[in-house]
Amino acid sequence: MALYLGVMSGTSLDGLDIALVEQGEQLELLATLYLPMPASLRQDLLALCSSGPDEIARAALAENHWATLAAEGIRQLLAPGISVVADFRRRDVAAGGQGAPLVPAFHETLFSHLGQRVAILNVGGFSNLSLIERDAPVHGFDCGPGNVLLDAWVERKRGQAYDADGAWAATGVVQADLLHALMSDPFFAGSGPKSTGREVFNLPWLDRHLAGLPAYRDEDVQATLLELTARSIIDSLENAQQGTEALLVCGGGARNGALMARLGQLLPTARVTSTSAHGVDPDWVEAMAFAWLAHCCLEGIAANRPSVTAARGLRILGAIYPA
Template identity: 45%
Template sequence: MSDGELFVGLMSGTSLDGVDGVLCRIGADSAWQALIAHVHQPFAPAWRERLMALQASGPDELHRGALAANAVARAYAEVVAQLLQESATPAAAIRAIGAHGQTVRHQPGLHDGCGYTVQLLNGALLAELTAIDVVCDLRSRDVAAGGQGAPLVPMFHQGIFGADGQARAIINIGGISNLTVLRPGQPPRGFDCGPGNALMDHWIERHQSCAYDADGAWAAGGQVDTALLARLLDEPYFRQPAPKSTGRDLFRPDWLQPRLAAGSALAPVDVQATLCELTARAIADDVRREAADATELLVCGGGALNRHLMARLQARLPGLPVRPTDTRGLPVMQVEAAAFAWLASMQVHRRPAGEPAVTGARGPRILGALYPA
């Protein structure tokens, strides 16, 4: 593997739980070779609250957003420093950093026919702090070409999980859940299914003062309310054909509240159980509709650590093995960060990384902006 290059991938997703960073080796042909190190740095509660506030319009928003982009760069730089220290790797050995940034708006195709997507990150500051080339703003080029700008990981999934020629589905469950469908001899397909952990995290934070439902234990203690579940599933997004993508622009507390208010009052634990069932049901419906020939469903992201959610997925997909991506060689919390390292490799070698069959763009595009060290 001596012909490979070292890349760092950095991901902070819609769960707002923190930053995942990986150091990995990728071939000069952008073929995956090895994961060398992984670091997770959680967001402090106050910082998470600041980022959450930027998910909606508010006073002095441009100022707060610019400072948040600087803070994201500093948090990312700390993760990079820790990766380099733990792996005894000098910064000069890294070809580039692929950095996602923190999504605060995602509205492709809206308003003026192009729309926009915003991931907060001062890429110039990150390059300055790390002395490493930085590739970021990886979604905007696809949006400019008429695409959704998301999901971007199916091409990476194909290289990692599609080598054996089996039809396979991969679901990443972060704040939002996104599905990849792999079939031999075909380009990957993929789209956002709907909420992943976002609504569950909101509800348990409101009622239990916890950032997330560990193992899904709280949800497991409640009863699913079928009437509430039906109202939640009545959301038009679930019936919208792909290509499609979504985020906290749609699935946020003020989406949930009127649907709760439309029925009888429920115990908070029963709402949590129903929100967990919503995530499982939306994913399972999409898998049955779009990947009926899949031999397994691989799960990554924080949702893969939610034992109750995994059980509900398996219950809704009888006969289809539901497994974490660990079983295919890449731990669940490292897949997305590794994908952004791979996207950086594609950018520095001037290779298109967008897949029109996934995003709906007019054609494949080279993704990302480069900030040289």
């Protein structure tokens, strides 16, 4: 038996998720810790999502701040110093891959026993799908914005970090013209492998679309952004995998009742549930994935999937920093 820690901040940048797991015949979640992201670090990381002066120096300082925060959390779960595995994306990129998403192989490990056609959906700042079919390589890709635009809009208009349970979005009316304009972005037309981030989908991107349209109520924009998230997910799923039997949702979006309800309406032929219905807390799936990636690196197991990232072949991911 071996213990591994997974540390994940994700594109929402609200905090660090740290998961302590035991890797035996099965992966068992032993303990968890959440550390809120300091406001100064969050602003530094957000600023680095667009070009600006002194980027290398600012990135190094932000990296050190992030590492210090992670170390503080790790010490609360484990006392001794430990070896660190990091930088999981670089070897996939060197092999011609996109370096993302990295979690489909882990999703396959956890959930491949559930049915003939299963989809695992992570909704963090961005949404990504893992498509699992019996006797076929796992497939996966980013769908587009998850919570990133919803969070940004509610913060701008109401001073809130997020729209709890999608309650504010539920008071608005989806605006068809705005939705059509947003969905016309070229990213949504691609079938994958594909990945995206804040450098593409952000408030300036939304503002450019709003500038050419009539003024909408703030809650109507929020409702339309929630519809954008749901539609981009289901459109991507139906284009890539026909006859999905179950859609399992993890990440912060699994706590958004309005989003979960809309996903169920758009995919009535499948069971749409949180991963908690299958014994895995949706808040910790991604942190657990990085603990698993560390295990794979140390054991010499390839953890990328060319069918997901378009890399030229399987690669052992990660760089090892001994204790």
